Amino acid sequence: MKLPGYYSSGQFARMANVSVRTIRFYDKQNILKPSYVTPAGARFYTDSDFARLQQILLLKYLGFSLDDIREMTIDDSDYLFLLNSLNLQKKLIQDQIEQMQLVESAIEDTVRVIEQEHQIDWSQMLDLIHLTNMEKSLKSQYQNASNISSRIRLHKEYSTNSKGWFPWIFEHCNLKPNERVLEIGCGNGALWTENLNHIPSNLSILLSDVSDGMLRDARRNLPSGDKRFSFACFDCHSFPSSLSAFDLIIANHVLFYCNDLPKVFKQIQRSLKKGGHFLCSTYGKRHMIEISELVQEFDSRIVLSAEKLYEQFGLENGEALLKPYFSDVQCIRYEDSIELDRAEPLIEYILSCHGNQNQMLLERYHEFRSFVEKKTAHGFHITKDAGIFLCTF
Incomplete structure (x- = not known):
């Protein structure tokens, strides 16, 4: 039997230079299922399956277990x-x-x-x-x-606000020549890579993160040899004692992960010069709420985040938490939403969340994909409830 665009198990194995036994093993382990199985039990695979097999073989080569690979990959042809x-x-x-x-x-x-x-x-x-x-x-x-x-x-390609989040944040930094800037929790350095042409040439910017991996990404993403940037790995609960006299400290979507906010605020106070500014961002309780409602409708057991981070530090309570430490606290909201009519970016976002969704969805992925495709076919609106607090020390 020959199906256009499909490969038999033998053909598929030869293409990848692996044994048929390996292909069958991945099927049995629920890591790589065939796209079509005949009534007689013959298995057939597609080019999309081959792309997924490439992921599996590479991750296996890099030393990941099959359990790790099952969690880290998903069957998607987009x-x-x-x-x-x-x-x-x-x-x-x-x-x-x-x-x-x-x-x-x-x-x-x-x-x-x-x-x-x-x-x-x-x-x-x-x-x-x-x-x-x-x-x-x-x-x-x-x-x-x-x-x-x-x-x-998801945010970059489907947001309605033409000024993206990072350019908006950068605009409110109001950077001036010769200033010293510290960003805590810099991640991959996106705030600076997206605004590289607007950064004053005589600025001193220290990027910090608790993750060595994130700092490596930031170094790679920024121009090699750019003397404006330096890097340091530390936890924002405990700044190095040498850090002081910054004109601006930035914490973009960081504070709701901190377990001792008073300690963090004291570290920031100690490291700011008098009259310096602290810019921190967060979101409110309605941020992306439609996504949670969507997955709950599909399976009420799914929880996209075990914590309501906005309760730790959000737009609703942030001002009260900051006021004891700063002379002036101003809340500025970012007016935006997401509008999309495609399932793929929404599914990708859902799978990236910190909850239990991957365990729940891996066995029902095709059913879930069909469900999201129906929900987005005629447009899908997502509320964005985010903003910054601009504080003066």
Whole structure:
């Protein structure tokens, strides 16, 4: 039997240079299902299945378990979905190359010490052991980067406000020549990459994040050798003691993740010069509410976020939390919404959330996709309830 655009299990395996047994194993493990099964049980695959197999084989090569791969991949034929996945896999390989170069350097240093001094430097050996364990962080870094990319795509391509979020934030920074700026929780540096042509040439900008992986992304995304930027890895609950006299400190969608806001605000106070400004962003309780309602309608067990982050620090309570620490607090809302008539970017966003949706949807993905396609066919509106607090110290 020959089906146009479909490959038999044997053909499919030969295309990927793997065994038919491997293809059947991935089917049995619910990682790669065939697109069509005949009444007699013959399995057939498509080019979209091949793209998914590429993801699986690459992640397996990079050391991820089948359970990890099941959570990190999804069956989707949208070319933008696949392009996004390939770009993220490229980033993952770049991270691993950098880590392996560190391991190589550490081994060379250890060998040199042993050859020259005829003894083992145990502290150097311990550093080497820690370096070889670095791959454990790759999964979380990959998923974090994937989540950020999915969210940026939805907002960037389907928002109604022609001035994007990062240009709007940048505009309110009101940067002046010779100022010193600190961004905490800088992520991949999007605030600066999207406004690169408008940054004064004589500015000093320190980008910080608690994640080494995010800082690597920020370094890659910004021009190499740009002396305006420096980087530091630290938790915003505990700034390095050397940080002081900043004209502006920025925290873009960071504070609702902090478990001790008074401590963070005191760190910011200590690091600002008198008359300096603190700009922080957050969202309100109606932000993206239609997405939660959509998944709840499909399956009431799905929770996209285990926490209501706006209750920790949101537009409704942010001013009261900030006022004890700053002489003036001004709330400015970002007027915007999302309008779309395609399912793919919405599904991608849903899968990027921090809740239990992936466990619930992986077994019912095609059913869920059909459900979202019907909901978006005639247009789908999503409320955006976000803004900033501009504070003076």
